[in-house]
Amino acid sequence: MGFVKTTTSIDLGDTPIENIFIDVYMPMANGTFVKVYLLGYKYACDGDPSKNINNITIAKNLNIPLSDVLAAWDFWESKKIIKKISPSEDNEWDYTVEFLNIRQLYIDNNYKSLQALNQETTEEETYSCSTKDLLDANKIPEIKKMFIDINKIINRSLVPNEKMQILEWFHHYNIDPPLVVKAYSYCRHKKNVRNVKYVAGVIRNWYDLNITTMEQLQAHLEKQGERYSLYDRIFKAMGFAYREPSEAEISIMDKWIDTYQFSMEIILKACENCSKTSNPNINYIDGILGDWHKKGIKKIEDLSILTEKKKDTPPEKPSSQKPVRKKTRFHLSESRGSKYEAKELEELLLNRQKNK
Structure with a gap:
């Protein structure tokens, strides 16, 4: 009598990953380093010594160069969440990777921080x-x-x-x-x-x-209610999320708010036009808002009214009157042939030719 358990033809198990790794360490690494860590951690959790798993195996399974795998372990070692054990002098890639307990590291680091606070050490110290x-x-x-x-x-x-x-x-x-x-x-x-x-x-x-x-x-x-937050919102709407405004740009934005007394809604509406130009800048938006200010625009609803007026206004028809030709000093007050009719002029020409 015995007890036997069947196994699946493919690995359908799971690998537990600490949330601390996902929240803290994963965002600071590139995708390749994260993939190397996760696959290596899976092999470590399997715990099957019969499988000959090494860095070359990881490189083949991830379809990446061996140098990327080694660079990944160097990176994670610098973050102190893995440790290289027994590296070979002949083959620099031939070593065992020990995955340190991230929870324990977190506890140790916080305990040290508490000790530092209790000692009331200053920032300079x-x-x-x-x-x-x-x-x-x-x-x-x-x-x-x-x-x-x-x-x-x-x-x-x-x-x-x-x-x-x-x-x-x-x-x-x-x-x-x-x-x-x-x-x-x-x-x-x-x-x-x-x-x-x-x-x-x-x-x-x-x-x-x-x-x-x-x-x-x-x-x-x-x-x-900080004015500075308004500058941030305007710059983000213009696509300059990580650029700080200059003194001149701040002066222009203050004009929109203080002189024109535009609401943030109107200003952000003007910033939507940035997508229509290949080189958006604050002077382009200033031109739009300046035009709206001249036309008495104060609310978003006013823009709709302005658009409707443009639709209702018929296009100007071209004038049916013929343009009057302006006379210059080269025009005679009266043409010499104006006192003859066409038939008389023809007879005069014929008579001149006969006399010749």
Whole structure:
């Protein structure tokens, strides 16, 4: 007597993946690195030592180069969620990958954070960004673009120490580069302040208000009735979601709101025309709104009335009168032949020819 269980011809099992990996680690990696991690993790969960699984197997199954597989493990090792064991000196790709428990890592990291808070350490005392960290960060396109955008806002180049402090904000507040750019723009245009410590205070205040994304900041500014949130909405409607307005552009938008007294609904309606031009800019929208202001447009309903008037107005008919030819000094007041009729002129010509 015994107990036997049949198996399926294909693998219909499941592989548990921690939500922390999906929420925290997956967004920071490209698709190939995520696929390598998930397939390797599946093999680890299968736990069948009889299967000869290695990095070449993963490369063949995913139809990618072996170099991509090795690069993926280097990336995940740098994030400290896997560990390479017993790498071979002969074959650099021949090593075992140990998947660390992400839940345990989360607990350990939070426990350390609580200890740091209990010791009441200041931001300067916990400052850990090195020159190497700064050099590595400059290789990331999003970080590099962030520094360039901030330079434009403060009208000078950030010094290395300021850049290192900004990188520390990512560690302390878990924010994205666009939010840092927005914080600098907010301080520059609202408070006329460019100091990195002042900007750090603004970001810290946003963090205390659970604001860590652009969407949360937009909702907060709209709730507070900030004029700055209106600039954001206009720029997003124009397709400039991640560009900060210049002083001249802010002045133009203030004119729409204060001088023309247009509602946001009217302004956003004008911004819809950006799709009709290959090079949308704020002067193009200013021309549209300026024309509407001259015509007395104040509400969306007025635009419908204006459209109906254009339909009802018949097109101008061309004039039936023949244009009067303007005489010049080269025109004689009276033609020599005007006193003769056609038949008389013909007889005169014939007589002249006979006399000749």
